[in-house]
Amino acid sequence: MSVPPSYGNQPGEIPAWQQSPPPQPSLASFRRETPVVVYVIMGLTITVYLLQMLTEFAMGADLPAVLGMKVNDLIVQGQLWRLFTPMLLHGSLLHIGFNMYALYALGPGLESYYGHQRFLLLYVLAGFAGNVLSFLFSPANSLGSSTAIFGLLGAQAVFLYQNKSLFGSRAQRALTNIAMVAALNLWIGLTSPGIDNWGHLGGLLGGGIFSWFAGPRLAVEGLMGTYSLVDQRQKPQVIMAAVLVAGLFAALATAAILF
Numbered sequence: 294m295s296v297p298p299s300y301g302n303q304p305g306e307i308p309a310w311q312q313s314p315p316p317q318p319s320l321a322s323f324r325r326e327t328p329v330v331v332y333v334i335m336g337l338t339i340t341v342y343l344l345q346m347l348t349e350f351a352m353g354a355d356l357p358a359v360l361g362m363k364v365n366d367l368i369v370q371g372q373l374w375r376l377f378t379p380m381l382l383h384g385s386l387l388h389i390g391f392n393m394y395a396l397y398a399l400g401p402g403l404e405s406y407y408g409h410q411r412f413l414l415l416y417v418l419a420g421f422a423g424n425v426l427s428f429l430f431s432p433a434n435s436l437g438s439s440t441a442i443f444g445l446l447g448a449q450a451v452f453l454y455q456n457k458s459l460f461g462s463r464a465q466r467a468l469t470n471i472a473m474v475a476a477l478n479l480w481i482g483l484t485s486p487g488i489d490n491w492g493h494l495g496g497l498l499g500g501g502i503f504s505w506f507a508g509p510r511l512a513v514e515g516l517m518g519t520y521s522l523v524d525q526r527q528k529p530q531v532i533m534a535a536v537l538v539a540g541l542f543a544a545l546a547t548a549a550i551l552f
Contacts, residue, residue: 300534301525304526310385316386320372328372328401328404328405328412329409330398330400330404330412330413330416331400331401331412332398333442334396334400334416335393335396335397335514337359337381338381338383338392338393338438339389339391339393341357341381341382341384341447341549342383342528344356344357345357345358345382348545353460357382358380358382358384358436360378361374361375361378361379361381361436361438362375362378362379362384362434362435362436363375363376363379363424363428363434363435363492364426364433364535365428365432367549368428368546368550370486371447373546374424376421376428376546377417377420377424378422379420379424379435379436379440380416380417380424380437380438380440381438382436382437382442382527383405390437392437392438392442393438393443395439395445396428396441396442396445398436399442399445399446400412400416400445401542403415403445403448403449403452404552406452406453406509406524407419407448407508407509411459411507411531414503414504414531414535415444415445415448415503415504415507416441416445416505417441417456417526418444418499418500418503418538419440419441419443419444419445419447419448419496419497419499419500419503420438420440420441420444420496420499421499421536421539421542422440422444422495422496422498422499422502422542423439423440423441423444423489423492423493423494423495423497423499424440424492424495424498425445425492425495425542425543425545425546426491426492426494426495426498426542427440427489427491427492427495427544427545429436429468429545429546429549430491431490431491431492433489435489435492437489437492438485438490438552439489439493440489440492440493440496440499441496441498442496443475443478443492443496443497443500444480444496444497444499444501444503445494445500446471446475446497446500447475447496447497447498447499447500447501447504448503448508448548449467449471450468450472450475450501451473451501451504451505451507451508452504452509453467453468453471453474454468455505455508455510456509456510456511457526459513459522478493479493479494488530490550494547495542499538499542502537502541503534503535503537503538504536505534506533506534506537507522507526507530507531507533507534507535508526509526510523510525510526511525512525512547521538526546
């Protein structure tokens, strides 16, 4: 009597082809860090705005804005901090309210993936890039954190695009929404007086470039049943990307000052 061939299943065991695949790790499981940097930036920006109002009330002049907003002639004279400090300054309650709402909407999710240090680099470099492009192409004085906010918008788009295999169809919808928001805001900047469109565009470029080379690239790793999401970006890559963005826009500013 012949013995039926064995396919490796014990009595009562479900054949392998009928078993459900092991669960994949969820994106939510990767979010481990509280958005401390977002809250610190918000607190610092609001504190500076309170100082703006206080000095204007007590002295008749907005002293922080006088000392820190982007003024091209003063930057040429050597006041280079004015390429950074405008992102802490605002011109009205509506101005700071809109920007802080945008930071609160975009920042926590990004920081949870980027981590504290990388998110801070993203914010500062995007603000710097936006102020440099404004310095190059806009003669008007300017202030506001929207340069950095547009950098977060660019970073969000790059993050979704580079990790679209994990987000599935949601990535395409989110990318479309981001493109519409960016285009609408740039159009408003082109058609409305008093809006620094070059600053917005520079922030978008600075944040996008940094994120392309330094943003999280998530991959599924691990043995069957113990999968996890791992960021494949290494610290040297982040440092090199920061040097690239800072060096590029610093070179543009230097060329404009010299020539």
